[in-house]
Amino acid sequence: MQSKLNLVEPRIAVKADAYVFDIDGTILVTRDLVHWNGLHKAMLEVYGVDTTIEGIPYHGKTDIGILRAALERCGIGGSAFERGLPEARAVICREVSAHATEILGDVCPAIPELLLELSASGKLLGIASGNLEIVGWHKVNAARVREFFSFGCFGDHSESRSEIFANAISEIKRRLGSDARACFIGDTPEDIRAARHVQAQIVAVSTGTYSRQELASLTPDGCCRSCTEMLGSLR
Ligand SMILES: [Mg+2]
Known part of the structure; x- marks a missing residue:
């Protein structure tokens, strides 16, 4: 008992x-998909890969950590990743700000x-x-x-x-x-x-x-x- x-x-x-x-x-x-779409746009525009964060264990990860994991899966890492990062950050912020009312x-x-x-x-x-x-x-x-x-x-x-x-x-x-x-x-x-x-x-x-x-x-x-x-x- x-x-x-x-x-x-x-x-x-x-x-x-x-x-x-x-x-x-x-x-x-x-x-919503506002943040998700922002990450997708950044990877497409800056790194030229049409990929998403689907399947990445992103809970508890930082945005940059999620981006790194998703891009490594497409063979983009190291200096190529680092070089694009400032622009990628800017694209994510631009996209999320543009769609903030949809959150x-x-x-x-x-x-x-x-x-x-x-x-x-x-x-x-x-x-x-x-x-x-x-x-x-x-x-x-x-x-x-x-x-x-x-x-x-x-x-x-x-x-x-x-x-x-x-x-x-x-x-x-x-x-x-x-x-x-x-x-x-x-x-x-x-x-x-x-x-x-x-x-x-x-x-x-x-x-x-x-x-x-x-x-x-x-x-x-x-x-x-x-x-x-x-x-x-x-x-
Ligand atoms: Mg949390």
């Missing part, structure tokens, strides 16, 4: 001065409520995402939560999520002092690993593609099915 205790969800015991959110799978799940997303449960609660209690709120900056802010705008965030760290010049998270930590320390405590909120194993790498707290949320069990096995500080479970829990 299953003990009643096993059915009790563990409380999330996180205290932080700043909360830093991932975008895809954490703030919203997009249902359709399901905002993840309780995201507006959680952001309202955290900002009312004076927490610094930021974004840490592998998206290119322009792309990321367009998605945050589409989710109608832009006004909550004071800063964002993105993947324009970094393929490593740990580096993006380290930039977020620097920004938090610059604004709040060196003792400031940070907590990241993300939906992939990469978010958990990157937060550990920068010695920050992390609450994982299974509103993206990974299950709660998969995320919990990496022992984040908290693990939720959705941000609903975080309401009233983050101090």
Whole structure:
């Protein structure tokens, strides 16, 4: 017989001065092809290959990492990849900006409520995402939560999520002092690993593609099915 205790969800015991959110799978799940088409256009225009990111395990990867993986599959790597990168970034941003009003997303449960609660209690709120900056802010705008965030760290010049998270930590320390405590909120194993790498707290949320069990096995500080479970829990 299953003990009643096993059915009790563990409380999330996180205290932080700043909360830093991932975008895809954490703030919203997009249902459009705007970002996908931007990557396709960049590969076609800049590298001359008619390919897509289909089949690339892109969840948790940065935009540049996704582009690199898709192009390597077509035999384009190394210096040929690097040479085209500035132009490829520009094409992605141009395309996503031109179609920004077509970004359709399901905002993840309780995201507006959680952001309202955290900002009312004076927490610094930021974004840490592998998206290119322009792309990321367009998605945050589409989710109608832009006004909550004071800063964002993105993947324009970094393929490593740990580096993006380290930039977020620097920004938090610059604004709040060196003792400031940070907590990241993300939906992939990469978010958990990157937060550990920068010695920050992390609450994982299974509103993206990974299950709660998969995320919990990496022992984040908290693990939720959705941000609903975080309401009233983050101090
Ligand atoms: Mg994500």
